Every structure is written in C-alpha cells, then in structure tokens.
Amino acid sequence: MKTPAVGNRALFAAFLLVCLASGCGRDDTGRSQVVTGGFPLYGPGAHWLDDVRAGTVQFDAAATVEIDVNGDGAADSSIEVSGPTSVARSSARSRAPGSRHRTHLDLEIVEMVLRGPGVAVRAGDGNGNFVADGPLFSLGSSDEAEGAPERADDLFRIFFELEVGAAILHNREALLVAAAIDRLPPLGNVFTAQGDAVALYDREGNESPLRILTVHYRARPPRGNDGAEMPETKVLRELH
Numbered sequence: 001m002k003t004p005a006v007g008n009r010a011l012f013a014a015f016l017l018v019c020l021a022s023g024c025g026r027d028d029t030g031r032s033q034v035v036t037g038g039f040p041l042y043g044p045g046a047h048w049l050d051d052v053r054a055g056t057v058q059f060d061a062a063a064t065v066e067i068d069v070n071g072d073g074a075a076d077s078s079i080e081v082s083g084p085t086s087v088a089r090s091s092a093r094s095r096a097p098g099s100r101h102r103t104h105l106d107l108e109i110v111e112m113v114l115r116g117p118g119v120a121v122r123a124g125d126g127n128g129n130f131v132a133d134g135p136l137f138s139l140g141s142s143d144e145a146e147g148a149p150e151r152a153d154d155l156f157r158i159f160f161e162l163e164v165g166a167a168i169l170h171n172r173e174a175l176l177v178a179a180a181i182d183r184l185p186p187l188g189n190v191f192t193a194q195g196d197a198v199a200l201y202d203r204e205g206n207e208s209p210l211r212i213l214t215v216h217y218r219a220r221p222p223r224g225n226d227g228a229e230m231p232e233t234k235v236l237r238e239l240h
Helices: 009-025 232-239
Strands: 055-068 077-089 104-116 119-123 138-145 148-158 160-164 167-170 175-181 190-194 198-201 207-219
Touching (some): 055 104, 148 190, 167 207
Antiparallel strands (some): 055 077, 104 119, 119 160, 148 175
C-alpha cells in the first residue's frame, strides 16, 4: 500500500484508517518474551524499594493504544501491540535527609519494541546510562508512595516512533505514562497515559493528523510450558 504524504491530511488520514483496519498487509505481531536479568524480583511488601540495586531487566509486555486519525478528538482506531521491553534502573536512594528508607529510583527504557499487525512502536536510545544518547531517550522514575510503603509511583516520559505501513511517525512532546506498582519488574502492573493527546510528526517535521489518545500498557508475567501466564504464587516462588 503506497503511503500518501502527511501534508495531504485527508488522504493520509484515510490511508491510516484503512491500513490499521487491514494490518497494512503484514503480520508483525510480537512474540512472547522471557523475563531475563535484573533479579531477584523486588516486592511485594512494605518498603520493598529499600532493597533495589542497579541493573537492567527485560520482560514481555502488551499495550492497547487508542488513536485519533482525523483530529476530531475521538478514537478512530485501537491497536494491540506486544513484545519486549528492557529497562535500566539505578540503586535505590533516599531523597529526604535523615530518612531511614531508600525511596527513589531512576529508570530508563533502554529498548522497547511492540508489534502488531502492520504496526510497530519503538522507544529507548539503546543505552541504559540515564543520558540522552538519541531521540528516543525515555527517562522514568519510581518513588515510594507516601503513607503506602508497599507501593511505588512510576512515571515515564516516553519518546517513540510509530510505524504504520511505510509511514514512520514520532512525537515531540513526551508521552507521559504512569502506574502504581507493587514490585520490580512491574509484572502484572498496568501503566496508563497521562495528560493531553500526543501529536505525531513525520521525519520531515510535518505534523500528521494522527493523535495518541490513550495507552494501557501491561508488563506480562513469564509464561509456563503451556503458554499461559504464570499464576501469582508461581511468579513469587520462582522469581524471588
């Protein structure tokens, strides 16, 4: 399917709707990934953030993204994508002088590649060093929730590319996603988009009619030999 120019907004919007509905002629569905690296599993429990040490972990994830294609503020399409995410973390540290607990982590998405039929979402600059090494640099943080030491509030500022057919679009304003998590890696926890719709641009800097309205992103627990997600009891037993 030939991709029309972003500048022809009506034609480009029509192309996106057809492409998203048909899968753009490709099957890019993400494959299930094994959770690797960065263990033990931290949490659940009170003040679990205390024990976190620096490392990088990869886990499988799935996301649902609602898209406004024609700029009217309403969702015209919903895409399902899945695949691996790698996240680097710092060691936990205290943010308050004299605190008995370490309550803060720096986080960075090293690489995220989520795929669905005819679409792909990519984020991360490839280096988990908490320094901007490329345009997809996506930084995050995790802070123990005040009055709820069994929970941490995560926030990521994500810069990404969305590939739809032959069109490759990116954001200029960060996509903010947040979650209250009870463990790290955040297996089973759900992250959602915060704030206003996010505009997307092509590589020449032309604004497309497409907007990201909502995102629901879930870090998946590992799968057993039967292909099903591990139950909570098995995750806690095998990954601690």
